[in-house]
Amino acid sequence: MAVHQGGGDTRTPVHPVPDEHHGTRNKVARSILDHGPSTAAELAQRLELTQAAVRRHLDALVSEGVVEPREKRVYGSRGRGRPARSFALTDYGRSAFDQAYDQLAVDAMRWIAKAAGGGEKGRAAVADFARARVAAQAERYRAELERAAPGEKARVLAEALSRDGYAATARGAPASSGEQLCQHHCPVAHAAEQFPQLCEAETEVFSRLLGTHVQRLATIAHGDGVCTTFIPKGASGAAPGTPKTSKTTAATASASTAGRNPA
Numbered sequence: 001m002a003v004h005q006g007g008g009d010t011r012t013p014v015h016p017v018p019d020e021h022h023g024t025r026n027k028v029a030r031s032i033l034d035h036g037p038s039t040a041a042e043l044a045q046r047l048e049l050t051q052a053a054v055r056r057h058l059d060a061l062v063s064e065g066v067v068e069p070r071e072k073r074v075y076g077s078r079g080r081g082r083p084a085r086s087f088a089l090t091d092y093g094r095s096a097f098d099q100a101y102d103q104l105a106v107d108a109m110r111w112i113a114k115a116a117g118g119g120e121k122g123r124a125a126v127a128d129f130a131r132a133r134v135a136a137q138a139e140r141y142r143a144e145l146e147r148a149a150p151g152e153k154a155r156v157l158a159e160a161l162s163r164d165g166y167a168a169t170a171r172g173a174p175a176s177s178g179e180q181l182c183q184h185h186c187p188v189a190h191a192a193e194q195f196p197q198l199c200e201a202e203t204e205v206f207s208r209l210l211g212t213h214v215q216r217l218a219t220i221a222h223g224d225g226v227c228t229t230f231i232p233k234g235a236s237g238a239a240p241g242t243p244k245t246s247k248t249t250a251a252t253a254s255a256s257t258a259g260r261n262p263a
Helices: 020-035 040-047 051-063 101-115 119-147 150-163 189-194 197-210 246-255
Strands: 067-071 085-089 168-172 178-183 215-218 227-232
Touching: 020 040, 020 051, 020 085, 040 051, 040 085, 051 067, 051 085, 101 119, 101 189, 119 150, 119 197, 150 168, 150 178, 150 197, 189 197, 197 227
Parallel strands: none
Antiparallel strands: 067 085, 168 178, 178 227, 215 227
16 A cells, blocks of 8 residues: 555555555545445455455455444344454555545645746745744654764654654665765655645754754655765764754755755
């Protein structure tokens, strides 16, 4: 299942795997979405599969948190034996399917820009909104970053981002010149494609949390496979929230290119 989730869910998104099993599994989940809570027998009939095959897919979907079993409600007299279990989508599973949230976000930011007068004023208003949005996100991470040892800050930030659906990792950069923070999923990529202020504000927050300048090298919003942020070697030793120095001033310059591929 390809899951797009907001900040409230602590699970790592389950990304689509291009094989026959996952394709059928998605069809099982889609059938539940279209027809409501369903038993294995009902799904098997609908999808022209064996009940044994459907149950295997249902077990996998339950383990992923995409569906949950429920006792099927029976109206009138009930026959002998255990009632059949039906399976319903969870909120987490429902978020896997196309929703209008991306377009809603784009429309809202267009409205903000227009209400501010358009042009440079409109872009500045959207940037203010983006900064306010990620500031709340940063506050959730700040305590963890403050407790982390200097060499662990990038990893701790990656773990925090993963809990918010970004599937992030931290690894050494080529030639050991620093670290790369990689976000393999972006819940706001569609909106960020049209409003790079979202990427810029996020990069500024990374800089403040790590206490150093960082450089955004690539973004999903601009066609790259992964959002990649470079963190210089040994640069994350300052406490988050450190007042601006020459390093943090440089961070602002690096953040200004966030969301744009380097020339």
